[in-house]
Amino acid sequence: MASRRDVYGAGRDLHLNIGTVSGGREPPSFTLPYDRSRPVFIQYLNPEVLACYGMSYQSIRSQQILRCSLQITRLAVLLTDASLVFPASYIFEVPHFSDFLREISPLMASGAITCVAPVIDLEEYRELKAEEYRKDSVNPYSSKVLHETERSMAWQPRMGSSSADIAALWESAFEKDGDFSGLTESVSARWSGRPDEIEELLHSVPRRLDGQAVVGRFVQKVIPVALSPRETIRINMLLSRAYLISYLRDLRANMLVDFDHSDLSCGMSPERDSFRFSLISARQFDLALQWMGIHGYVHYVATWHHLISLRSMPEFGELTLALFAHNAPVSLRSAVIRTRRTSDLENADNLAQAKRNICAVASQLC
Template identity: 80%
Template sequence: MAARRDVYGAGRDLYLNVSAMNGGEDLSLPHMSSYDRSRPVFIQYLNPEVLACYGLSCRGVHSERILRASLQITRLAVLLTDTSLIFPASYIFEVPCFSEFLREISPLVSSGAIVCVAPVIDPDAYRELKAEEYRRDAVNPYSSKAMREMERSIAWQPRLGSSSADIGVLWESAFEKDGDFSGLVESVSARWTGRQDEIEELLHSVPQRLDGQAVVGRFIQQVIPVELSARESSRINMMLSRSYLLSYLRDLRANMLVDFDHSDLSCGMLPERDGFRFSLLSARKFDLALQWVGIHAYVHGAATWHHLISLRSMPEFGELTLALFAHNARVSLRSAVVRSRRINELEDAVDLAQAQRNVGTVASQLC
C-alpha cells in the first residue's frame, strides 16, 4: 500500500508542477486560449467510456451508427488542424469497429495524418502493459487480439504523461465542496452498515485500491463493497472520462471536437473550471459555417480524403476557421459571408475547384 501511495504522490506532484514542464505555463489556472490550427485534434468520439456516459456503445445496436458518425466527424476534424488527428492506442483493442474505421480513412493513415499515442512505442509491449491493467476484466480486450498490418503501420508517438496519475489527483479534489463528488460520501453512507468515516476513507482511497488496474467504472465498483446507484455510477463515470480527456489534451496540447448531432461528448468540460489552453470546437457550429460558405454537402459527400487535405491546406481556409473559432478574430465569418453574398452568389460546391473558389471569395472579405 505504501508503494502505491508513493506512486500516487508522484503523480500528484507531477500534476501540481506541470508548469515546469510547459515553459512556465501553469495549466491549472483557468485560461481560455484562442483556437490554434497548429494543435492536433484528439479523437474522443470513438472512446467506449466517453460514449457510455451518453448511453451509447461502440458495440451491438449502436456500433454501425457510431462508425458512420465518426467517419463524418473525422471529415470535420481533418479540416480543423494543419497537423494530425491523434488517438490512444487503446482504441485498436477496445473499439470493435476500429479496424473498419481505419480502412475507411486509409488515405489519412498512409499520409501520416493519423497518429497513435501510447506510453510505450512498441505495440506488443503496449498490449502486455494493458493486459495487466485489465487482468480482472471478464473479457480482457488485450489478452488475445493480434494487431493487423494497417494498425502496425500507423505513426506511433510516445506519451510521457499518465492518465491514471492525473485521474488520481482529480479524484481526490472531486470530494471538495462543490466538487464532482460533493455529497457522494453521504449518499453511499446511507447504505453502509459501518461507520461513515470508514466508507469515506474507502472512497477516497479508490485509486490506490485498484492496485494498478485501469481506472474505469466497472473496476471501481469491484473495490467498493456497496452497490452504487445508477446516479452515483453516472457521476463517477462522467468525472473519470472528463479527467481522462483533460489529461490527454494537456499532454498532447490538442484541440477536441464536441457538440455533435448524436451527442455532446464533452463530458462536461468547461473552460472556466478546467483551465483550458486548448479549444473545444463545436461540430454544429462548424457544419453551419460550411453551409454558409456553400461547401457542406461537398465536404460530407463527394470530397475524398485527399480533397479535404487540399482544402485545409489553403491559407484562405485556415483564415475561415480562425474567424469562426478564434476569440480575437478581426471580422466574424458570418459578416464575411454576408459581404460575399452582396458581391457574388456563393454556389453550392460540387467539386474541389468550386469549393476552393467559395473559400477564396469569403476569405477575401475577412480583411
C-alpha cells in the same frame, strides 16, 4: 445514435457544464486563441466517453457509431494543420476499429493520423495493458492479431500517465463544491458501517484498484455499496473528464465536441480545467460550412485527399480562425453576407468550386 434514457437523463440532470448551441443551451467555451497548429484528439470513438452518454458498442448500433465517427473525422481533419491523435488502446478496445483505419487509410498515408502510446511496439503495449485489465470478464488485451495497417501507423510517445492524473482529480473531487460534493453522504445512506469508513473507502478507490485501469466498471467493483444511476454517471463522467484532460494537456491538443447526437465533452471547460485548450463546436463548424456552400461537399463528396487540400489553403485556415479564435462567428457571417451581395455562393459539388467559395468568402473578411 440512440441513448439509454435512464443514463442519459441522469447525466443531463447533473448540469456538468456541458456546452451545446441549440434548444436554449449555451455554446461551449473556448480558451483563446484557437490554434490550428495543435493536433485534435479523437475522443468520439472512446468506449468510456460514449458510455457516459448512453451509447455502447455492444448495441446493434455499433456500425452506426462507426459511420458517425467517419463523418466527424471529416470535420476534425479540417480543423488542424497538425494531425488527429488517438490512443493505442483504441486498437484493442474499439470494435471495428480496423474498419475505421481502413476507411481513413489515405489520411494515415499522408501523416494526418497519429497513434499515441508509451511504447512503440504494440505487442509490448498489449502486454502492459493486459495486466491493467486482468480482472475484466472479457480482457480486450488478452490476445489480438495485429493488422499490418495497425503496425505501420505513425507513432508518438506519451510520457504522462492517465491513471495518475485520474487519481489526482478523484481526490480533489471530494473537496468542498467539488465534482463529488454530496456523494459520500449519498452512498453512506445505504452503508451499514461507520460513516468514516465509507468516506475512507471512497477516497482510496484509485489506490485499491491495485494497478487496474481506472474505469467505471472496475471502480464500482471496489466500492462496497451498489451505486444509483445518478451516482454512477457522476463517477463515470469524472473519470472520463480526467482521462480527456490528461491527454489534452500532455499532447497540447484541442478537441471537437458538441455534435448532433451528443456533446462528448464529459463536462470539460477551460474555465474549470486549468490549462489552455479549445473545445471546438462541431455544430458551429457545420453551420459555417453551410453558409459557405461547402457542407454537402465536405461530408458526402470530398475524398480524404480533397479535405487535406482544403485545409492546406491559407484562406481556409483564415476562415476557421475567424470562426473560432474569438468564439464569435460574426466576422465570418458578415463576410458571407458581403460575398452574396456581389456574387452567388453555389453549393459546391467539386473541389474547384469549394475552393472558389472559400476564396470568395475569405476575400471579404475584415
